[in-house]
Every structure is written in structure tokens, then in C-alpha cells.
Amino acid sequence: MSAEYSSIVFRAYVFDMDGTLVEFNLPFDRIREELGIKGRYILESIMEDSKREEKLEILKEYEVRAAKKAKLMPYAREILELLEDAGCRKGIVTRNCRESVEIIAEKFGLNLDFVITRDDAPPKPSPEPIKLALRITNAEPNEAITVGDYIFDVMAGKLAGTKTALLLNDKNESFAEQADYVIKCLSELQRFIP
Template sequence: MRSSLLSKSFIFLPRKPLSPVCKFASMSKIAPPKTRLRGVVFDMDGTLTVPVIDFAAMYRAVLGEHEYKRIKAENPSGIDILHHIESWSPDKQRRAYQAIADYERQGLDRLQIMPGAAELYGFLDSKKIRRGLITRNVKEAVDLFHQRFGITFSPALSREFRPYKPDPAPLLHICSMWQVQPSEVMMVGDSLKDDVACGKGAGAFTCLLDETGRYSPTDFEKLDLKPDFTVSSLTEVYSLLESNFDLTP
């Protein structure tokens, strides 16, 4: 009987303490891999170029003072003038587009590149990251921007491409041409309701350029739109990209 019990007994050896290296490895967390970024798409007016168009005066010229005040009160986040006039009669639309074009041409005469923009283009080129452009301005403005500053975006979609922002269609079109997923692209712009909405709708990352502190968390809640990143200048985009994304060519 004794030999039988001994044959079935278990021997427990003392557990060796973890070495300092093993302790560290067991306690530390492995950082998740960064998302690869393959393209950045920019808005133009107020993002790549200094804002020069007096939009309030433009809206008054198109809508009339009384209608402008009424629509502004109903849309405190901003008036979408292009969508608003789509339901007008052809003659009324033609006059509205002419008034808008007049203000845009005045802006072209004062066109200036946004501080930090040229350096950001160079940084993206050095990382072989594609850059595109989506604007609700006309093709003439995009062509002048390319010619004046010697920087080309491809594709560069103006409002002649329908549907325009905030519809995600133009951003999805660029992703298709680049043959990349929207989740590998970032949309950068100064408008919450146009640029961020376009990026979110497409499934891309979004970066809101807010130079003056125009937007607050309340605005994000009202429109149910919260950008993934917010910067006050284009120079902040460098560190944002390097800290949060895999920029391997």
C-alpha cells in the first residue's frame, strides 16, 4: 500500500521568479500598429488659400437681405448656398450663379497661399503620399491656384463635379482613382458641415483647420460631426501625421 501511494504522489517544485526582463515584458502593453496613410485631400478656400471671399455679402446678394436673415436664423452652422438655389427656376438660378461667380472672381485677384501650405506639400511629397483637392469653387479658381503657386493636386475636383461636398462622392471618386481605401486617406478642411461631413461620409479620417477657434464641442454635437483631429494651422499637420500614422512609402 505504501509503495502504491508513493507512486501516485506529486512533486511540486518552487516557481522561479521572473527575470527583470520577463517582468517588464509581461507588464508592458504592445502599442497597436499605426494606420497606413496613403493620401491627403484638401479643401481649397480657407484651407490651402487665405480666405478672401466675403461670403455674407455674397449670400445677401443672392438671397436678398430678408431671405438671408431668415435662412441664417434657421441654419446657425452656415448657409449651403449651392444646395439652396438648386430648387430655383432656371432663370433665377442663372442670376444666382452669376452673382456667386462675380464674388469668386474678386477673390481670385487677391488669392494668397495659406502659411505653411508649401512646406506641407513638400513633406507629403518626401513621404510619397498622394495629395488631392476638393472645392466648391469653380475650375477657373483651381487652375489659377495651380498656375500661380506652381503646385499641382491630382485629382483636383471643383464644383463642376457633381454631387459636390458635403456629399462623399468626390472623395470616394478620388480614392477610386488612387486605388486606395477611404480609411487610408485624410480629408483636411476648414468647414465642419462641408469638409468634415464629406470625409466622415466617405469613411476617411478628418482634420478640421480652425484658425480662429470658430468651432466648439457644442457645434460638433449640433451637427453630430466630430473631426478626428483639429489644428489651428497647417504647420501642426506635420506632427499630427507623424504621431498618428504609418507614413511608409
């Protein structure tokens, strides 16, 4: 542990789900094709569509199927258990549907203090789901860290006033400069546990 991090601790941990706590593997190109989406961001395209409810149901079906096949990311269970033992609050803020999170939490026996989905608050990059997590955990922004693998996670965390950690993968290095911390494995979060 470097001296730079030795005195920094957080008591609330806001995790993204897909690509952070679990390998989810949604077939984004197939979803775009089935829903007739030309834009990059599926959820935003659906929300502007006149057939929004119908398309959200189709997206939900994909998310539920992916959740049933999901695998935990390396060290996900261990870091959640360490946070639990330290008395830290932890949970998930995701752009996915609630059912997919419930499947994953039950499948892997995850003990979470909060689950916030697109059904509960405007999706990231809005800071609103992170702010909701802070209210639920009774934590100030400076006591919390948002951990994710995409620019929307970093943006939402920063807008909500938390510190941010980007979990590196082979597609997100371009976002690294915008995060407060860059980690290659969830195990590196141990340095922030009181």
C-alpha cells in the same frame, strides 16, 4: 509627436481649399444680398432657384476675383511639398468653381494630383467628391485623410470613410469634437506622412 499618432500614416490627402490651403475671403453677405439669398448656405440656395445658371455665374465671378487675391495659408506650400517628396497623393475637393482652383494652383505653382469641384460631383457635405478623389488616387478610405476647416469637410470625409482633420480657426471650434483630429496649423500633418 505623441505615441497615439506615431504609427498612423496616410497616403492620400484630400484638402479643402478656402480656409484650409488658402485664405480666400469671399464676401458672403454681399453675395447673399446680390443674389437675394435668405438661407445660410449660398450654394444650396442657388441650386434650388429657378435662375440657378444665372446665379451660379455671378457666384463664379466672385470666386474668380477672390482667387486672384488669395494668399496661401501658413505651411500650405511646405506640407504639399513634403507629401510630394513622400510619394503621397494630394489634391483639392472644394465647393467652389473649377476656374478659382485653377487660378490658385497656377498662381502658387501647386502640384496637385486631383482637383474636384462642384462641377465634378455633388458638393460637400456629400461624400461623392471624396469618393471620387479616392478612386483617382486608387486609395482605400482607411489610407486617406480629409483636411478642412468646416463641418461639411468633416461630414463628407466621414461619410466617405476617411479620417478627418479640422484646421482650427476662430469660428469652427464647435465642430472640433466631430473630427478625428484637430490641428492648429497644417504643419501638424507631418506626423501622418510615411
